[in-house]
Amino acid sequence: MSGATIQIERVEVSLAGHSILRNLEFSVEAGEFVALVGASGTGKSTILRVLARLIQAGAGEVKFHLTGSDGPPRTAVVFQEPRLLPWLRVCDNVALVAPGKRAAERRQRAREALAAVGLSHALDLWPRQLSGGMAQRVALARALVTAPHVLLLDEPFSAVDALTRIHLQDHLMELWTERRFTVVLVTHDVDEAAYLADRILVLGGKPAAVQAELPVRLSRPRDRRDPYLAHLRGELLAALDRSTVVTVG
């Protein structure tokens, strides 16, 4: 298992006649963990949708490369909302996208993925019976079960309590350390971005582009109380502030 590289070159996206992204440029290395932050409505979800090939860029190029493979890499998305299929039980929601020829095999993988997010007891529940945080964890399990080369996360932990969030972040970190898939994480939580990412991209402007780039120079495993993280948080907030001023000005 390994990650794919992503290269975004001069990408432009317009939605309903409005230019959302212009001259967007950034690249992600294989196995790198990148966080995207920016004000609400900037276009973070739109970038993920381009990466997931759900919308076509109006101009520019999005390139993926997976060492030792010609085909496109497997991408998995955790959307901003859980988007579970309401007619399938939790386990079947995950099994639906799980790899494997036989149904029993796919279900087994789904059970494992759900166990990893602490939902072993919820296999037979219907999506409507889940709390918001549980549903987000199912969505995360659904993404992880596909053993993706590129994992796209759109505020995946926004609906869980602080403790669950910490647990899920650490779980994601463990899996990432083990499998080294490439991650693009959109988040509003600057602490989350600083704690998890190798590099943080600050998005801003209208139409949006990358305004600032902050490397996180901290070895892993990381300590949440590391003073460097507090320092980084300050820098990140300042960068966000500047990028928002750009929007207004």
Place this chain on the structure above:
Amino acid sequence: MAALRSLRAESRRAGQRASPRGQSGRLSTGAGRMALPWIVPLGLLGFWWLAIERQWVLPHQLPPPQQVLDTFAELLVRGELIQHVTATVGRLLTGYGLGAAPGILLGIMAGMSPPFRRLVDPTVQGVRAVPSLAWVPLFLLWFGIGEQARVLLIALGAFLPVYFNTVAGVGGVDRRLVEVGQAYGFGGGAILWRIVLPAALPGIFTGLRAGLSLGWMFVVAAELIAANNGLGFLLVEGQATMRPDRVLASLIAFAALGRLSDALLEEIERRVLHWRDTVATAEEEV
């Protein structure tokens, strides 16, 4: 570890659902609740009996309840009723199948593909604009007074609501769920089969039930006009021979069959769509 444990506890709590039961008022307690639905029918029955006792109506207009029951039992015992019921149900099912299947198929195609929809929708709208029974003379001219005309008329009646509800159901599928399929690399077939169809099923079932009720309407129309068997024929014959008891017996059979078929479809719908978050299903889960 503590985090994980609290995580599990939270999930378990969320898995259980509160089932708020309404506070029972006086009328909704046991016996009162059981009796309530029977009051109006029994009152009507009493009024019927009274009307005959007091000779407000003539026996050849309205026979006493007992006689209707006797006639019904007699029709049943002599096998006459079963013969008419078989004829009616047979043509209803044939016509319903012939109408509902293309209704679903064309409905899905029109719901999925805007060009196809623009191609067929105006025509179907035009057909719908004609009050359905107005097609009868044309059908009789085209297909003659025979089984074919009757079955096709029923098929037309069933087709329309199934088609329109399927189009609406497929068109109303949450685009964000379709995106899940796209994001995970599903092909067109898998998206249709695993996402669009299940999501459109509630709409399709609405159409199937409306189509069934129209099918019953059309089976009566077809048999009233041109048939030599079936419950509708029993109606006309009862009228021609001045036998209101036979007319009423036939009405009872229609009511029973109509209710039964709808209940059956409702049960199938309930089973297929038991994932839906409705008040009706909220209480039985977990």
